[in-house]
Amino acid sequence: xxxxxxGTRGIPARYGGFETFAEELAWRLVERGHTVTVYCRDRxxxxxxxxxxxxxxxxxRHKYTDxxxxxxxSTVHLLAHRCDVALYCNGANAIFTxxxxxxxxxxxxxxxxLERKRKKWNAIAKKWYHLSExxxxxxxxxxxxxxxxxxxxxxxxxxxxxxxxxxxxxxxxIPWQPMLGLTPHEYFLYVTRFEPENNPLLVRQSFExxxxxxxxxxxxxxxxxxxxxxxxxxxxxxxxxxxxAIFGEGYRILQSNCFAYVHATEVGGTHPALIxxxxxxxxxxxxxxxxxxxxxxxxxxxxQHDTLTATMAKVLAMSDAERAALRAASIERVQRxxxxxxxxxxxxxxxxxxxxxxx
Numbered sequence: 001x002x003x004x005x006x007g008t009r010g011i012p013a014r015y016g017g018f019e020t021f022a023e024e025l026a027w028r029l030v031e032r033g034h035t036v037t038v039y040c041r042d043r044x045x046x047x048x049x050x051x052x053x054x055x056x057x058x059x060x061r062h063k064y065t066d067x068x069x070x071x072x073x074s075t076v077h078l079l080a081h082r083c084d085v086a087l088y089c090n091g092a093n094a095i096f097t098x099x100x101x102x103x104x105x106x107x108x109x110x111x112x113x114l115e116r117k118r119k120k121w122n123a124i125a126k127k128w129y130h131l132s133e134x135x136x137x138x139x140x141x142x143x144x145x146x147x148x149x150x151x152x153x154x155x156x157x158x159x160x161x162x163x164x165x166x167x168x169x170x171x172x173x174i175p176w177q178p179m180l181g182l183t184p185h186e187y188f189l190y191v192t193r194f195e196p197e198n199n200p201l202l203v204r205q206s207f208e209x210x211x212x213x214x215x216x217x218x219x220x221x222x223x224x225x226x227x228x229x230x231x232x233x234x235x236x237x238x239x240x241x242x243x244x245a246i247f248g249e250g251y252r253i254l255q256s257n258c259f260a261y262v263h264a265t266e267v268g269g270t271h272p273a274l275i276x277x278x279x280x281x282x283x284x285x286x287x288x289x290x291x292x293x294x295x296x297x298x299x300x301x302x303x304q305h306d307t308l309t310a311t312m313a314k315v316l317a318m319s320d321a322e323r324a325a326l327r328a329a330s331i332e333r334v335q336r337x338x339x340x341x342x343x344x345x346x347x348x349x350x351x352x353x354x355x356x357x358x359x
């Protein structure tokens with residue numbers, strides 16, 4: 001099949017979950033004999049990346065226009081360069097998904113989480129996301145949800161069925177290499193975009209109250225969030241390392257060799273960084289939300305906003321055997337529920353269902 005992926009910043013992944021998803025899914029589909037085009041906002045050397053075609057198109061670089069403007073241009077380009085099936089990412093792009101269908105191309109839309117709950121959006125943007133939820137129920141051929149909680153939300157709120165397909169993650173640890181002045185298994189790790197709903201400030205302030213010689217590595221960045229990022233970085237604690245965003249091998253090394261991984265996001269569906277840390281065998285501390293519990297329940301340790309310091313102290317006091325058991329359980333859970341092979345199988349089956357003549 002000829003498959004197009006729209007709505008992300010593109011590949012290689014250098015931003016967030018949707019970009020990682022696009023990269024990991026694209027090259028695996030290529031390996032299975034499909035032709036995949038990923039629409040990109042960042043100008044890389046035009047051509048192939050891990051077997052997938054990259055189609056660069058410009059955008060309007062602003063928090064409120066970046067995604068919509070680029071997906072609009074991508075949709076126009078797609079109409080002139082047909083594919084067999086299109087996968088749109090981000091529920092905000094729902095308004096465009098009827099156009100390829102008008103031209104005979106089936107469309108799947110991965111709606112992600114309830115983005116309108118993020119504090120970074122103004123009232124107009126939140127209304128747009130709320131409207132997009134409704135548009136998602138009839139504009140695309142099929143809704144894809146990445147968490148059972150989001151699947152339930154669309155069913156209960158809009159009587160809209162969806163196809164549940166989670167994100168995937170790789171398994172296994174990466175050997176340590178010197179990084180950021182850290183010592184392997186002697187640091188807590190936090191990785192995500194520095195936005196209020198992801199709570200990097202909460203993690204930093206909670207760690208500052210912890211009596212330990214271990215360090216905290218806060219890894220992340222965010223466009224259009226300079227004021228909040230400055231608040232996160234405003235610390236005099238020498239144990240805290242805040243180097244910015246790290247991708248690729250460095251990211252995998254940090255996850256593989258941390259003492260514990262702190263996951264503090266409270267908006268969204270399945271967060272790729274969480275299952276990736278689980279797949280690397282990290283000891284997981286997670287903010288107790290329905291979506292996070294769906295992923296890490298039973299293999300991680302939950303915390304509330306006001307209990308993170310105590311939870312960190314709790315895992316420091318645990319025995320090596322107790323921590324090892326949780327790490328092993330995390331790997332087993334990812335292998336069973338979140339392997340990229342299973343995820344690719346499910347998307348391939350969905351695409352074949354949407355365009356059976358090509359499938």
